[in-house]
Amino acid sequence: MTEQPTSPLSRRRLLGVGAGAAVAGAVAGVGGAYAATHASADPATAGGGADQASSDDMVPFRGEHQSGIITPAQDRMHFVALDVVTQDRAALAAMLKAWTRAAERMTAGAEAAPGGVVGGGPYRAPEDTGEAYDLDASDLTITIGYGPSLFDDRFGLADRKPDALRDLPGFVGDDLDPARSGGDLCIQACANDPQVAVHAVRNLVRMGFGVVSVRWSQLGFGRTSSTTRNQVTPRNMFGFKDGTNNLKAEDGDALAEHVWVQPADVPGGSAWMAGGSYLVARRIRMHIEIWDRTPLQEQQDIIGRDKGEGAPLGQKGEFDTLDFATKGADGKPAIPVDAHVALAHESRLNGIRILRRGYNFTDGSDGVGHLDAGLFFIGFMRDAHQQFVPMQRALAAKDGLNEYIEHTGSAVFACPPGLGAEDYWGQALFS
Structure with missing residues (x-):
């Protein structure tokens, strides 16, 4: 077994300072450094699950499933949705292949391309923008997804489109901004360092210039869900613990039932999606100034949990079972029937569950003295129309939280399965 390094490898250490082509060549295909730090990783679990290799702050890029789904949720996120601006099928396929190489390098702690910040000499643009040059991999994961609009008549992909990949319907109370919704492609980059x-x-x-352009993007801080059992439950911008009952990486059977697309779900030309998952993104503006003036008991009744411990109302511990039959001192249900946790609970939704992986955001102010802040909801699921849609309809119709929030952006993407040793993004679509 290859000995694991004892300290994180920064991009500077990987490429060397002034070491020239010899060092750059050693990591040209991520090669030396990646292999040395992942020799013991099990390919079957390399999708970033509970058994991920933790050495050197690196998450394996290749595996059965894409990393960044059941990977232990990192502290920071940069999410971007893109429009394809060319109709050249070959150019799009080539870009996705180049993205694969660059993503694998960056998740291994290397620069985006072998030339790095100095490659090409003084009269060419550098091969890497350089702001992460001295930083380690920081558990970086890069997850890609394809939007419904990618499968129109531009690239001959209509027969490859899964039936479940359809735009979400409108919901009561939506105030969606088209400029913050949709997209042909998405990239979710998560790390424990925002700069990474x-x-x-x-x-x-940058690599996709002339092929794609940014449609919208979102920065996130402070994860709002735990995706493994050894993570503590985080808090959202309303100060409540969020995602206590979230699916976890260790819940293999539940993940197969609720998160991973099964072969039977995607017959024919859409079989490439087996092992993947559908990503729903929702930008949820929280009116925190109004919330901050709301009495504590009203806040707790709206959520259905106490604000301190996170316990279901009527219980003592965060992970106590929600008991909707428990009565309060007034003889009414301790958890109100329109509480958020009640409406979103699987027992009220015919067993529906999803994997949440959202983040808090603060995007400055709205110009009238209020913070433009809230939750960037990300959920992964086997079928968005069978899982997210009925859940959101129930919440949109009755949730007491709706007085304090509004949904301003929305998108759905098909995230393909993980990659084998020689695979690249888009291969199954364009081959």
């Missing part, structure tokens, strides 16, 4: 996540998206977008 931003660097990843920036370099992929």
Whole structure:
């Protein structure tokens, strides 16, 4: 077994300072450094699950499933949706292949391309933008998704489109901004250092110049869900613990039932999606100034949990079972029937569950003295129309939280399965 390094490898250490072509060549295909730090990784679990290799702050890029789904949720996120601006099928396929190489390098702690920040000499643009040059991999994951609009008549992909990949319907109370919704492609970059996540998206977008353009993007901080059992439950911008009952990486059977697309779901030309997952993104503006003036008990009744411990109302511990039959001192249900946790609970939704992976955001102010802040909801599921749609319809119709939030952006993407040793993004679509 290859000995694991004892300290994180920054991009500077990987490429060397002034070491020239010999060092750059050693990581040309991620090669030396990636292999040395992942020799013991099990390919079957390399999708970033509970058994991921943790050495050197690197998450394996290849595996059965894409990383960034059941990977332990990192602290920071940069999400971008893109429009394809060419009708050249070959150019799009070539870009996705180049993205694969660059993404694998960056998740291994290397620069986006072998030339790095100095390659090509003084009269050419550098091969890497350089802002992450001295930083380690920081558990970076890069997850790609395809939007419904990618499968129109531009690239001959109509017969490859899964039936479940359709735009979401409108919901009561939506105030969606078209400029913050939809997209042909998406990239989700998550890391424990915000500069590493931003660097990843920036370099992929730079590489796609002339093929794609940014439609919208979102920065996130402070994860709002735990995706493994060894993570503590985080809090959202309303100050409540969020995602206590989320699906976890260790829940293999539940993930197969609720998150991973099964072969039977995608017959014929859409079989490439088996092992993948559908991503729903919703930008949810929280009116935090109004919330902050709301009495504590009203806040707790709206959520259905106490604000301190996170316990279901009527219970003592965060992970106590929600008991909708428990009565309060007034004889009414301790958890109100229109509480958020009640409406979103699987027992009220015919067993529906999803994997949440959202982030808090603060995007400055709205110009009238209020913070433009909230939750960037990300959910992964086996079928958005069978899972997210009925859940959101129930919440949109009755949730007491609706007085304090509004949905301003929305999108759905098909995230393909993970890659084998020689595979690249888009291969199954364009081959």
